[in-house]
Amino acid sequence: MDGNTAAAHVAYRVNEVCAIYPITPSSPMAELADEWTAQGITNIWGNIPVIQEMQSEGGAAGAVHGALQAGAMTTTFTASQGLLLMLPNMFKIAGELTPSVFHVAARSVATHALSIFGDHSDVMAVRATGFAMLASNSVQEAHDMALIAQAATLAARVPFVHFFDGFRTSHEINTLNLLGDDQIRAMIDDDLVRAHRNRALDPEHPFVRGTAQNPDVFFQSREAANRFFAATPGIVAETMERFAALTGRDYRLFDYHGAEDAERVVVVMGSGAEVVRAAVDDLNARGGKTGVIAVHLYRPFSAAHFLAALPETCRALAVLDRTKEPGAAGEPL
Template sequence: IFFRLRGNMIRTPWSKAAPQRILSALSAPARSISRTAQPPSDINKDGKVAESNKTYSTAVAEVQVDQYNYDTMARALSHPETPVAYVRDVVPCEKQVEVPMDGNQAASYVAYGMSETSFIYPISPATSMGEHMDNWSSQGKKNVWGQSVRVITMQSEAGAVAACHGSVAAGVLTTTFTASQGLLLMIPNLYLIAGELMPYVLHVSARTISKHALSIFNDHSDVMACRQTGFAMLCSFNVQEVMDLGLVSHVASMRSRVPFLHFFDGFRTSHEIAKIKTIPYDAMKQLVPTKELKNNLRDLALNPQHPIIRGTGQRPDIFFQATVAAGRFYDAAPDVVQAAMDEVAKLTGRSYKLFEYMGSPTAERVVVLMGSAAETAEDVIDFLNKKGENVGLIKVRLYRPWSAKHFLSVMPDTVKSIAVLDRTREDGAQGNPLYLDVASTIMDTGVSKLVTGGTYGLASKEF
């Protein structure tokens, strides 16, 4: 990084101590001349300013530049504190009108209320989410701040997410919707949004990736392709959860600075029509974390009035450290998400956990899965336990960041064998994604348990 200080070019390598050195270098000359000093009054007889007065003016100008550089760098280097999980007081919402709607409408309802702009592009089965946003915007529907959301249709999914990236970089709450190959086209920008720690929510109707043939039906092969982008991944199992956990995603992203990919099963949930309880926008507004919204988005926006630099090129000596430095935000994210869930529970009366166990409290065999199939599995678990079996089910809601602590806290100590069912298949891999996370979590405990993996539901072919 280069700064021109009083005519000298100083090169400062970026390391842990570099920010302090930069500020020290910037502040030193700025303190050498008093801003309040009176200018010398020696003026030539012909009315021209003496050379000494010119020198003074130049010095004052240099001081002002130095002070400006100092203030600018101080803002750029004052990183927000690590996110803290806390549950605020929330006034319960008594009037939650029951309305029949599908999962896509539930997601777009929350997204419209918690966004200021949206860039959309159609792809099945996510298309109707963008259509709802566009219709409501054209009708003048207001979000939680009493504003109409600006909705713009782009020419591709890549264009939609690139526009979202620029919008959140400017400090605007933004969202979009997609599925399948459309999500794959967004992946390069997902890395950028996550790497720059921008609050943002992407709603996905999960759909299979076209391989030997095209299929528009559901599995998790598209969202699993995004698990290393740095996006948090939150899964809803039914239409009511799409509304509630969609709200959790928006709130948790503002509070944690981690962008969220909120997904639910395409067609199985996105097009399932159910009578659900809607959350009024005036009640939803209680959950907007105003302080964190300012600190984590507005104050970090690209603005010529208070410039910062973003999207730089980095050499090998600093890229590693900068990447690892973001780890504290991801370490804090699970607790932030749970706090947001607890606030939604206070607001709506419907409680959620990162991982939820149901079944026998002394189960020896459990199944682990996520998505709409969990409701079918829950019915099977109830049936088997009534027949004398001793089994259970762990439903995974927060898939990324993976929290081993929260996973182990819900699993009975009596468990001897675990079957992990993935709704995706990775050819050539040692195991599928969810299975590998569970297996490594169990291995780290040092307690021997049998963990087996399986695949189900590719392109909506159920059990």
């Protein structure tokens, strides 16, 4: 199974609406959802999800926003410029504290030339939206993190971008331990699903949302949301613990691999983590003192969890980024 199929397998089962528009290399996720609906495959609640292809990624994001406001469990799949077209609706979805997961096969955004291959310039462009950002580094992780993100967004009320490297992970075919529907069901709290439905816009229970505000009130409201984002790392960590108890696969916000007394540590996010782990094992087998931290939860970034993962003996840290941010003092990771 490839990374796209691994992520879509979970996303399809925990949603009721998928608003889609194809863009390489994320298109197979949307195509599979459409195919499964045609075959009558149901989600974990016994319903066949509604799959709606829109006129563009901007339309898909608008449809996601509308379906979420109606109380439906809703997702989409995208990459690169498609993700950028979703930005206006992403600011709204996050600002309204609406749980959802966007699954992204990360890909270069066209600059001096078009590239359909992988870097993180698309997902890094969404840092300011208020979406949490959860990275998968392998096909198995793309499968598992899709579920962890869905369970965490319901608890945190912060929407998530779950991303993995385009082609390098999205199209990599590998063996994996497939989650059963019972396991997926056990991770999704029905009380939180009902709470999401109860927040839907309903003429029978009118609620004011989407008003125009002057700066004093606007920024008070923005600051009032801080507690939701502050709580998110703890919620993701607790969700990962529940997932480990259920499956035996143990994840952390920052996964450390290597010598306990490592002096040189690499920080990496994405498919490169697998290669660095192999290099660390080889170096340590020859007497080295090295390690690697693979980043999962990039936003909200928890310095406390990062420092807890970093060996106290570390003297040199190398951060391997997959994004060029011209004019910045350093790259975003």
